Amino acid sequence: MSSISKKYGERVENFSNKAARELLSLIERKKTNLSLALDVTTKREFLEIADKVGPYICLLKTHIDILVDFDQDLIDQLKELRAKHDFLIFEDRKFADIGNTVKYQYSKGIYKIVEWADITNAHPLPGDGIVSGLKEVGLSLGRGLLLLAEMSSKGSLATGAYTEAAIEMARRHKDFVIGFIAGRKLICNDDEDFIVMSPGVGLDASKDGLGQQYKTPRSVIFENGSDIIIVGRGIYGKDKDVATEAQRYRDAGWNAYLERLTN
Amino acid sequence: MSSISKKYGERVENFSNKAARELLSLIERKKTNLSLALDVTTKREFLEIADKVGPYICLLKTHIDILVDFDQDLIDQLKELRAKHDFLIFEDRKFADIGNTVKYQYSKGIYKIVEWADITNAHPLPGDGIVSGLKEVGLSLGRGLLLLAEMSSKGSLATGAYTEAAIEMARRHKDFVIGFIAGRKLICNDDEDFIVMSPGVGLDASKDGLGQQYKTPRSVIFENGSDIIIVGRGIYGKDKDVATEAQRYRDAGWNAYLERLTN
Numbered sequence: 001m002s003s004i005s006k007k008y009g010e011r012v013e014n015f016s017n018k019a020a021r022e023l024l025s026l027i028e029r030k031k032t033n034l035s036l037a038l039d040v041t042t043k044r045e046f047l048e049i050a051d052k053v054g055p056y057i058c059l060l061k062t063h064i065d066i067l068v069d070f071d072q073d074l075i076d077q078l079k080e081l082r083a084k085h086d087f088l089i090f091e092d093r094k095f096a097d098i099g100n101t102v103k104y105q106y107s108k109g110i111y112k113i114v115e116w117a118d119i120t121n122a123h124p125l126p127g128d129g130i131v132s133g134l135k136e137v138g139l140s141l142g143r144g145l146l147l148l149a150e151m152s153s154k155g156s157l158a159t160g161a162y163t164e165a166a167i168e169m170a171r172r173h174k175d176f177v178i179g180f181i182a183g184r185k186l187i188c189n190d191d192e193d194f195i196v197m198s199p200g201v202g203l204d205a206s207k208d209g210l211g212q213q214y215k216t217p218r219s220v221i222f223e224n225g226s227d228i229i230i231v232g233r234g235i236y237g238k239d240k241d242v243a244t245e246a247q248r249y250r251d252a253g254w255n256a257y258l259e260r261l262t263n
Numbered sequence: 264m265s266s267i268s269k270k271y272g273e274r275v276e277n278f279s280n281k282a283a284r285e286l287l288s289l290i291e292r293k294k295t296n297l298s299l300a301l302d303v304t305t306k307r308e309f310l311e312i313a314d315k316v317g318p319y320i321c322l323l324k325t326h327i328d329i330l331v332d333f334d335q336d337l338i339d340q341l342k343e344l345r346a347k348h349d350f351l352i353f354e355d356r357k358f359a360d361i362g363n364t365v366k367y368q369y370s371k372g373i374y375k376i377v378e379w380a381d382i383t384n385a386h387p388l389p390g391d392g393i394v395s396g397l398k399e400v401g402l403s404l405g406r407g408l409l410l411l412a413e414m415s416s417k418g419s420l421a422t423g424a425y426t427e428a429a430i431e432m433a434r435r436h437k438d439f440v441i442g443f444i445a446g447r448k449l450i451c452n453d454d455e456d457f458i459v460m461s462p463g464v465g466l467d468a469s470k471d472g473l474g475q476q477y478k479t480p481r482s483v484i485f486e487n488g489s490d491i492i493i494v495g496r497g498i499y500g501k502d503k504d505v506a507t508e509a510q511r512y513r514d515a516g517w518n519a520y521l522e523r524l525t526n
Contacts, residue, residue: 039363039364039367041367041371041372063360063364063367063368064372065328065368065372065373065374066364066367066368066371066372067371067372067373068371068372068373070372070373092360094359094360096357096359096386096388097326097355097357098414098415098416098473098474098475099416099471099473099474099475100302100471100473100475101302101326101329103473104302104304104326104329105326105328105329108304108329108330108331109304109327109328109329109330109331109333110328110330110331110333110373111328123359123386123388124420125359125386125388125414125419125420125421126414126416126418126419126420126474127414127416127417127418127419127420127474128417128418128474129416129417129418129473129474129475130416130474132473132474133473151361151388151389151390152361153361153362153389153390153392153393154390154391154392155389155390155391155392156388156389156390157387157388157389157390157425157428158388162420162425165420208362208363210361210362210363210366210392210395210396211361211362211389211390211391211392211393211395212361212362212363212392
């Protein structure tokens with residue numbers, strides 16, 4: 001039976017990676033395939049929104065490097081929220097350098113991403129060395145990596161042969177690469193499983209002024225067979241009640257999944 | 264006359280961008296086309312090597328996010344070294360996200376890259392939005408952007424049609440995109456000019472253990488028509504006298520340029 005018609009919980013056994021197993025279990029018990037893309041620039045807003053939206057998400061997607069008042073206390077509080085609300089953390093770093101450099105960017109510097117982010121992502125662009133470099137520091141800590149196989153922005157070059165190369169790279173590193181950032185399920189073999197997360201999801205807007213293009217939760221989960229919807233400005237944009245919007249997206253994403261299971 | 268047979272100083276007039284003009288003028292008066300890739304993880308090492316190598320380089324290439332003890336004082340001292348030794352600063356951030364995100368990553372967060380880096384770089388992968396987003400914050404400050412058209416690592420996907428797309432994107436944003444990261448000169452029309460910088464340059468080693476592959480200064484500048492050699496571990500690697508090595512690479516790069524001019 002293909003992973004597209006399996007329950008999240010049934011897919012746990014398809015993965016050896018700790019982060020992938022935890023994420024799928026969490027989605028099953030919390031009944032949410034919603035990831036919040038929390039792109040705010042102050043610690044106060046960040047923690048406030050994370051606390052309000054925490055109950056409705058499986059994964060908090062961060063851009064830690066846009067916070068103007070980042071400090072270690074933020075990480076401590078973020079970890080507390082992770083435990084309180086039962087979600088995982090995905091630092092959307094989009095690593096894109098050679099292996100020797102990303103190894104340092106992942107584990108060193110001010111952010112020490114590997115110490116608190118269950119999941120991170122990388123562009124396959126530099127070749128296999130990028131995965132090898134990240135794996136050297138992340139695998140032993142139980143971390144998981146997503147490869148960016150597609151992008152949701154206008155004029156993206158991550159298409160065709162590029163996307164195929166991302167899939168092949170993932171297959172060569174199954175212990176550490178747990179899935180893809182993409183708009184759709186990329187592999188339909190019964191005997192391999194990768195978790196697909198889709199950004200650029202919105203119920204109301206269709207684009208921003210800088211090339212981002214939005215799709216609905218149903219089109220992403222039901223029609224395209226993706227596993228997780230990533231929603232940002234649709235939830236905490238201007239004049240939004242964040243908890244209400246988060247519930248709305250959680251329901252839309254979960255219902256699309258239930259519809260997929262019964263078809 | 265093609266830019267490949269022109270002097271650096273003669274090419275200043277080809278650019279409206281402030282960072283490009285400053286860089287070409289600086290290379291001409293300082294007689295060096297060497298950029299140091301300073302990939303160390305402590306402030307002490309960083310400042311020590313930058314001060315020793317400063318006299319021999321046109322451009323200091325940083326990965327600010329690998330420094331474990333980064334603080335504002337580091338930036339202040341870095342700016343002092345820039346003035347003391349007459350070089351520009353290139354933060355090798357390899358931006359690789361959608362326009363709305365990179366705008367924040369460039370100007371916000373702890374690092375506020377746009378405030379101190381004369382030049383930064385980005386992958387063309389997400390489409391034109393990445394350039395538009397960076398330009399919104401960088402152009403008015405006189406900053407310049409390089410697009411990664413090729414990568415020096417094994418199995419790089421930045422080849423063929425991808426590289427061509429990078430060139431077309433640069434052409435659409437000539438006020439802000441000043442050149443490319445690539446292994447060779449990419450455009451040979453007489454009436455357009457982009458600055459090409461080549462990483463993965465070494466006189467002694469041919470590869471590292473994570474997919475990096477090295478070329479010599481002469482092959483990059485003389486044979487391939489690149490403009491700037493980027494050298495890292497070849498200069499400050501184990502048991503190296505950094506000033507001696509920097510002079511050696513500066514001479515190799517400059518002699519290759521003189522050889523190009525006379526051919």
